[in-house]
Amino acid sequence: MATSEETKKKPLWLSMEENLLELGSQDLAGPNLEISIQKIAGELDNAGYNVSGDGGNMLELRWAINDMREVGRPFLKDFNAAIAVLKLEDVADPYLATNKLIEDMGQTWPKLKGSARRPVVIASVEQARLDLLVANAKGMSGDQGIRYLIDEKVASEVITVALEITEEKLKEVNAEMEKELAEKERVTTLLSAVEGKTDQEKVKHLFENNVSEKLIIEMAKVDQGAIDGAKKAMEAELKEKQRLEEEAAAKKKEEAAGPSLDKISPEELLEHIEAIREIMEFSDKENEIRTMCEQSSLPKSLVDIAVSDPDKFDELEKQAEG
Numbered sequence: 001m002a003t004s005e006e007t008k009k010k011p012l013w014l015s016m017e018e019n020l021l022e023l024g025s026q027d028l029a030g031p032n033l034e035i036s037i038q039k040i041a042g043e044l045d046n047a048g049y050n051v052s053g054d055g056g057n058m059l060e061l062r063w064a065i066n067d068m069r070e071v072g073r074p075f076l077k078d079f080n081a082a083i084a085v086l087k088l089e090d091v092a093d094p095y096l097a098t099n100k101l102i103e104d105m106g107q108t109w110p111k112l113k114g115s116a117r118r119p120v121v122i123a124s125v126e127q128a129r130l131d132l133l134v135a136n137a138k139g140m141s142g143d144q145g146i147r148y149l150i151d152e153k154v155a156s157e158v159i160t161v162a163l164e165i166t167e168e169k170l171k172e173v174n175a176e177m178e179k180e181l182a183e184k185e186r187v188t189t190l191l192s193a194v195e196g197k198t199d200q201e202k203v204k205h206l207f208e209n210n211v212s213e214k215l216i217i218e219m220a221k222v223d224q225g226a227i228d229g230a231k232k233a234m235e236a237e238l239k240e241k242q243r244l245e246e247e248a249a250a251k252k253k254e255e256a257a258g259p260s261l262d263k264i265s266p267e268e269l270l271e272h273i274e275a276i277r278e279i280m281e282f283s284d285k286e287n288e289i290r291t292m293c294e295q296s297s298l299p300k301s302l303v304d305i306a307v308s309d310p311d312k313f314d315e316l317e318k319q320a321e322g
Contacts, residue, residue: 012049012057014120016064019043021074028069037065067109075109083128088136091129098122130154134162146173187211187219203230258299266320272298273313276306 019040027036041061044051051057068074082101091097098121106113112121133152137145149159150173160170187206194205199222206216213227220226264272279292286307293303305312 011116011120012044012051013060013064013117015044015047015049016040016061017074017076017079020064020068021076023068023074028065033065037062067111071108075112078105078108079112079124083124086125086128086132088129088132091125091132094122094125094129097125097129101125130158134158137163143173143176146170147177150174150177183215184219187215191220199226200230200233203227204234207231207234256300258297258301261299261301264299264301269302269316269320272302273317276302277313280306280310 023036026032038052041051041058044057044061045053049057051061064075071078082105086097098118102112102118102121111117133149133154137148139145140148145163146159146165146169149163154162156167156170159165160167190206190209190211191202194202197205199220202220203216203222203226206220207230216222216227217224275296275298276289276293279289279296282292283289289307290303293306305316
C-alpha cells in the first residue's frame, strides 16, 4: 500500500509508466527483461507502493512492459508528445479534448480507455490549457495579461505566482474590471431606452449621460463618423447649455456678494455697518474679517470698505442718518 504523500496523489499505473519511460530497448531484451522488472518493482516499493509483495500489482507491471514491447516505445512518450502539440483552441473544452485524446491514443494504447486512467488525462489536458493561457498572458503588455487570466477564470493564487504579482495588484485590477463591468451594465440600460432610434439619437443620449466615446463605439455599435455627426448636431445645444451654466454661476456669485452700495437702504446700511464693526472688534485680520462677514451674509461692497478704508464708515453713517 502506498504511504508517501506523493504516491497518495499519483496512481500506481502512472508511476509504473514513468519508470518505463527510462528504459531502453536493451533493458527489455533477453535476461535483462526480468532484471528490469525486478528493478522497477523495487523502486516502486521504495516509493511507497507495494508491488513486489502484491501479485496483482506485479502482474500489472508485467502487462505494462509487455504493452511497451509490443508497441515499441513507452506509453508516456506518445502521451507527452500528444499533450505537447495541443493548442489553446484544442483545449477550449478540456473534457471534449480529453475524449478526443483518449479516442486517438486508444487505438494504440487500449488501456487508456479505462475509467481509472481518465482522471490523469483530464488533469494533463487542463494543465496544458493553463500553461497555454499563462504563456499568452506573459506576452501581453501592462495589465492585459492579468485581465486575460481573470477573464479565463484562472485561480487567483495561480495568477499571482505565474505573473509574479502581488495580491494587492490583483485586487486592484479586479476592482477596475468590476467598475468597468458596472459601467457597461449602466450603458446597456441607457441603450434600452433608445432602442429603435437612429444612431445619432443613441449617441446623443449616451453623451448626455456622460458615456465615453470608446464605450459608445463599442456598445452602440457605431463608428467614429456617427460620433462626429452627433457632436456637430449637439454643438449649438452644448453652447447654449454652457451659456446658461455660466449665467447661473454669475448670478449665484452676484447673490453671494450681496447688493452694491447704492442698492442698500439707509436703515440696512446702518445695521450692516454696526454688524461689521462688531466683527472687527474680534479680529483685525482681513481673511478672518471676510470669513465672519460672509458667514453673517453681509454685503461684499461693505466688507471691501471695512478691510481697505474702515474710516469711510463714519461718512456713510452720516449720509444714512441724513
